[in-house]
Amino acid sequence: xxxxxxxxxxxxxxxxxxxxxxxxxxxxxxxxxxxxxxxxxxxxxxxxxxxxxxxxxxxxxxxxxxxxxxxxxxxxxxxxxxxxxxxxxxxxxxxxxxxxxxxxxxxxxxxxxxxxxxxxxxxxxxxxxxxxxxxxxxxxxxxxxxxxxxxxxxxxxxxxxxxxxxxxxxxxxxxxxxxxxxxxxxxxxxxxxxxxxxxxxxxxxxxxxxxxxxxxxxxxxxxxxxxxxxxxxxxxxxxxxxxxxxxxxxxxxxxxxxxxxxxxxxxxxxxxxxxxxxxxxxxxxxxxxxxxxxxxxxxxxxxxxxxxxxxxxxxxxxxxxxxxxxxxxxxxxxxxxxxxxxxxxxxxxxxxxxxxxxxxxxxxxxxxxxxxxxxxxxxxxxxxxxxxxxxxxxxxxxxxxxxxxxxxxxxxxxxxxxxxxxxxxxxxxxxxxxxxxxxxxxxxxxxxxxxx
Amino acid sequence: xxxxxxxxxxxxxxxxxxxxxxxxxxxxxxxxxxxxxxxxxxxxxxxxxxxxxxxxxxxxxxxxxxxxxxxxxxxxxxxxxxxxxxxxxxxxxxxxxxxxxxxxxxxxxxxxxxxxxxxxxxxxxxxxxxxxxxxxxxxxxxxxxxxxxxxxxxxxxxxxxxxxxxxxxxxxxxxxxxxxxxxxxxxxxxxxxxxxxxxxxxxxxxxxxxxxxxxxxxxxxxxxxxxxxxxxxxxxxxxxxxxxxxxxxxxxxxxxxxxxxxxxxxxxxxxxxxxxxxxxxxxxxxxxxxxxxxxxxxxxxxxxxxxxxxxxxxxxxxxxxxxxxxxxxxxxxxxxxxxxxxxxxxxxxxxxxxxxxxxxxxxxxxxxxxxxxxxxxxxxxxxxxxxxxxxxxxxxxxxxxxxxxxxxxxxxxxxxxxxxxxxxxxxxxxxxxxxxxxxxxxxxxxxxxxxxxxxxxxxxxxxxxxxxxxxxxxxxxxxxxxxxxxxxxxxxxxxxxxxxxxxxxxxxxxxxxxxxxxxxxxxxxxxxxxxx
Numbered sequence: 012x013x014x015x016x017x018x019x020x021x022x023x024x025x026x027x028x029x030x031x032x033x034x035x036x037x038x039x040x041x042x043x044x045x046x047x048x049x050x051x052x053x054x055x056x057x058x059x060x061x062x063x064x065x066x067x068x069x070x071x072x073x074x075x076x077x078x079x080x081x082x083x084x085x086x087x088x089x090x091x092x093x094x095x096x097x098x099x100x101x102x103x104x105x106x107x108x109x110x111x112x113x114x115x116x117x118x119x120x121x122x123x124x125x126x127x128x129x130x131x132x133x134x135x136x137x138x139x140x141x142x143x144x145x146x147x148x149x150x151x152x153x154x155x156x157x158x159x160x161x162x163x164x165x166x167x168x169x170x171x172x173x174x175x176x177x178x179x180x181x182x183x184x185x186x187x188x189x190x191x192x193x194x195x196x197x198x199x200x201x202x203x204x205x206x207x208x209x210x211x212x213x214x215x216x217x218x219x220x221x222x223x224x225x226x227x228x229x230x231x232x233x234x235x236x237x238x239x240x241x242x243x244x245x246x247x248x249x250x251x252x253x254x255x256x257x258x259x260x261x262x263x264x265x266x267x268x269x270x271x272x273x274x275x276x277x278x279x280x281x282x283x284x285x286x287x288x289x290x291x292x293x294x295x296x297x298x299x300x301x302x303x304x305x306x307x308x309x310x311x312x313x314x315x316x317x318x319x320x321x322x323x324x325x326x327x328x329x330x331x332x333x334x335x336x337x338x339x340x341x342x343x344x345x346x347x348x349x350x351x352x353x354x355x356x357x358x359x360x361x362x363x364x365x366x367x368x369x370x371x372x373x374x375x376x377x378x379x380x381x382x383x384x385x386x387x388x389x390x391x392x393x394x395x396x397x398x399x400x401x402x403x404x405x406x407x408x409x410x411x412x413x414x415x416x417x418x419x420x421x422x423x424x425x426x427x428x429x430x431x432x433x434x435x436x437x438x439x440x441x442x443x444x445x446x447x448x449x450x451x452x453x454x455x456x457x458x459x460x461x462x463x
Numbered sequence: 464x465x466x467x468x469x470x471x472x473x474x475x476x477x478x479x480x481x482x483x484x485x486x487x488x489x490x491x492x493x494x495x496x497x498x499x500x501x502x503x504x505x506x507x508x509x510x511x512x513x514x515x516x517x518x519x520x521x522x523x524x525x526x527x528x529x530x531x532x533x534x535x536x537x538x539x540x541x542x543x544x545x546x547x548x549x550x551x552x553x554x555x556x557x558x559x560x561x562x563x564x565x566x567x568x569x570x571x572x573x574x575x576x577x578x579x580x581x582x583x584x585x586x587x588x589x590x591x592x593x594x595x596x597x598x599x600x601x602x603x604x605x606x607x608x609x610x611x612x613x614x615x616x617x618x619x620x621x622x623x624x625x626x627x628x629x630x631x632x633x634x635x636x637x638x639x640x641x642x643x644x645x646x647x648x649x650x651x652x653x654x655x656x657x658x659x660x661x662x663x664x665x666x667x668x669x670x671x672x673x674x675x676x677x678x679x680x681x682x683x684x685x686x687x688x689x690x691x692x693x694x695x696x697x698x699x700x701x702x703x704x705x706x707x708x709x710x711x712x713x714x715x716x717x718x719x720x721x722x723x724x725x726x727x728x729x730x731x732x733x734x735x736x737x738x739x740x741x742x743x744x745x746x747x748x749x750x751x752x753x754x755x756x757x758x759x760x761x762x763x764x765x766x767x768x769x770x771x772x773x774x775x776x777x778x779x780x781x782x783x784x785x786x787x788x789x790x791x792x793x794x795x796x797x798x799x800x801x802x803x804x805x806x807x808x809x810x811x812x813x814x815x816x817x818x819x820x821x822x823x824x825x826x827x828x829x830x831x832x833x834x835x836x837x838x839x840x841x842x843x844x845x846x847x848x849x850x851x852x853x854x855x856x857x858x859x860x861x862x863x864x865x866x867x868x869x870x871x872x873x874x875x876x877x878x879x880x881x882x883x884x885x886x887x888x889x890x891x892x893x894x895x896x897x898x899x900x901x902x903x904x905x906x907x908x909x910x911x912x913x914x915x916x917x918x919x920x921x922x923x924x925x926x927x928x929x930x931x932x933x934x935x936x937x938x939x940x941x942x943x944x945x946x947x948x949x950x951x952x953x954x955x956x957x958x959x960x961x962x963x964x965x966x967x968x969x970x971x972x973x974x975x976x977x978x979x980x981x982x983x984x985x986x987x988x989x990x991x992x993x994x995x
Binding site for chain 1: 494495497529532533536537539540541542543544545546547550555559560563564565567568609670711712713714753754755838839840854856859860861862863864865866867868869870871873876886887888889890893898899901902904
């Protein structure tokens with residue numbers, strides 16, 4: 012006879028000293044955990060509820076400007092600093108951590124319309140309606156670290172006066188050039204007082220300009236003649252032009268897929284385009300109910316933030332048709348500029364009410380350092396929630412966002428309008444000769460033509 | 464040459480060994496895969512197909528990782544009892560086993576003789592560390608089986624029919640003469656559950672925190688012990704019932720009735736999920752396999768049956784009485800009858816149970832309750848003269864999981880565990896026959912009606928596929944052929960046309976409703992006359 016029974020000596024299964032950690036034994040046999048699917052579902056539901064409870068995205072407001080904030084610029088070298096320019100010609104550098112002004116840059120006579128920092132983070136370039144471009148030395152990091160936040164003001168490094176008012180400025184990602192937009196697109200060298208190159212296509216004002224992050228010589232502009240134009244600095248003339256039915260207010264390139272850019276349009280939508288294939292948008296991002304004023308991609312390239320004239324800030328997936336998140340407060344007015352922070356955890360919006368507002372990019376994310384066990388738990392809950400997100404109860408909780416009444420009503424109205432339009436189109440099609448009215452997808456519908 | 468040959472042989476041997484290992488691994492992987500993967504071939508959506516293929520691959524990988532980690536994570540091996548030579552395992556006496564095993568284990572077999580407060584029932588906590596003992600005449604005791612220490616002992620001085628632990632050893636419920644009561648482990652009465660009535664059997668559903676009871680009048684009660692809410696109160700309508708067992712796999716409650724029926728219940732429906740006639744006499748015991756697909760029932764007509772719970776078909780029928788039955792974690796079946804306890808084992812892996820061990824108590828002891836102790840090779844017996852426990856090698860799961868049930872739990876861990884299990888408390892709606900259905904999509908029941916064009920197309924296809932026979936000489940006149948053809952077409956079209964007629968004749972829903980609605984007398988003359 013051979014016999015063995017389970018025999019556990021207590022020493023092996025308990026800790027030796029009271030300072031030791033308790034011993035943990037695992038057995039992943041599914042038969043020990045019965046009804047694990049139901050348990051997972053309950054966990055997913057609870058996680059969705061908890062996420063909703065902890066969704067407090069608003070971190071704080073930075074006030075100091077005495078007129079509407081018109082533009083902002085991130086300093087790629089310094090995570091917690093942000094520049095903002097206002098309609099009264101004031102430029103400020105903010106410390107996001109303490110939410111206070113670190114430095115002011117006085118000089119502009121009219122509104123500041125464009126701000127950008129060079130990629131090495133040493134020079135700030137501003138332009139405005141007073142027909143000047145000003146170059147500033149960015150204060151060294153030590154000033155930002157210092158405790159006394161007395162009003163430092165800086166002197167411009169250079170002031171270049173030009174013939175027309177400026178609407179936007181952007182610095183090359185790699186190189187010494189920067190581009191301004193106004194009556195035409197001007198390419199400047201930082202050391203020259205006059206533009207080195209000028210591009211003109213059409214007679215309308217150019218309202219925004221953005222350099223491509225991957226290819227330093229390519230830039231995209233949008234103009235008030237409803238066009239989006241691509242330029243290559245190595246060529247003497249603009250490369251391509253796309254004319255849409257409404258004006259594009261701002262453009263942002265996807266930093267991870269630099270051939271794609273997203274345009275913030277007056278018709279409440281954003282359109283993602285492949286720069287090589289402009290005859291059709293890759294994705295239409297709908298949800299805003301008024302003109303989209305500004306757009307900025309997250310450094311991860313997976314999502315972007317938009318600010319709109321309807322007083323909300325929304326965050327979209329780079330390939331998602333609807334917004335993931337909508338931020339609003341009672342006091343926030345028309346949003347003119349938005350930026351994603353360089354670590355993709357915060358969103359900063361500047362609005363008509365003279366304030367900059369700081370939001371979390373993930374509304375319910377826990378800030379601060381997470382212990383490994385906490386992080387693991389969060390990851391587990393995220394995975395479980397993702398697994399059961401299609402079930403009605405979980406979906407209802409995860410999808411729900413509170414909207415201010417005017418926006419809620421405007422959304423309903425817009426839905427009615429688009430529905431009516433769709434119905435009309437359908438009937439028109441039904442009563443015309445077959446094939447004479449091909450259905451145009453929304454991705455193409457707002458495009459008038461592409462010009463080479 | 465010699466060296467080369469050696470290499471050759473070693474090369475030949477290597478794959479064999481590897482194959483063995485991979486086979487073993489495959490078996491383990493299968494356990495962690497939790498069923499077959501989704502059938503992706505039938506999917507039309509390419510994007511979804513790609514996503515699901517990635518998922519499936521991930522599941523396969525994680526199952527493999529778990530199977531590989533088993534070697535390191537699970538240090539203990541399960542027990543066994545093997546006969547040598549002409550020995551038979553069922554002839555080996557308990558004394559012989561106790562003599563062979565180590566001292567620590569030999570202490571676990573004991574006989575507690577309590578002659579006065581007679582027949583005893585018992586219950587273990589989920590981790591198997593604590594035992595509750597209840598004597599029919601009101602004797603209650605809680606014991607720590609690790610230290611073999613008595614924690615609390617008291618008498619309630621009335622009939623006690625059953626005892627069951629709640630989620631941990633701090634609380635237990637006792638079915639007494641008129642009502643069930645909940646006590647804490649110091650013997651303080653916390654609740655009297657009057658709504659349950661005179662309860663015969665009690666069970667606790669650990670994932671749902673429900674206390675299930677069947678009372679003298681055949682009423683099944685489910686009470687949520689966290690909120691005190693009565694979740695379900697159903698009349699079985701099948702008379703008095705002494706047999707109540709919970710299927711650990713899906714938490715469905717099984718009841719055995721005196722008419723030979725077994726019914727299965729969930730707390731959210733007033734009718735049983737399943738009603739099956741298992742025996743031709745009263746049912747004396749039922750037991751559920753922890754895998755969830757096997758049920759054993761015993762009837763008074765001297766039969767023990769094993770049932771497949773997926774098809775609700777009998778797998779095997781054995782002769783034998785059973786007053787009480789219980790499955791162990793590893794699938795051994797203990798059967799208690801009179802003073803005799805049998806343990807059966809699935810020898811072939813095809814649910815073909817055969818004798819494994821026998822144990823006979825002193826003649827006058829009547830075994831009333833058998834229960835395997837979780838995570839140990841021990842069978843607890845409650846009988847008319849006290850409580851005993853015997854060693855049954857190979858019955859318990861050798862490796863426990865600290866987060867599921869920990870026999871070496873400290874009070875702090877117990878507190879943590881309680882909070883976590885309360886957070887994961889399942890709603891009563893989660894109880895269903897197939898718990899893996901949760902989170903899946905309900906197949907659309909609506910059958911799509913074919914459109915008129917489709918019907919037309921079908922009819923034309925039927926006409927076109929008419930077989931035209933070649934006629935023999937003389938019958939092959941063109942006119943005859945044409946006539947035959949026309950006849951064939953009419954015959955092929957007829958079923959379709961008949962169906963269309965039937966649909967047309969059926970009044971629309973609106974019409975039906977209006978016809979049904981009774982008009983007041985004064986208005987009836989305006990109503991449309993029914994066509995006769």
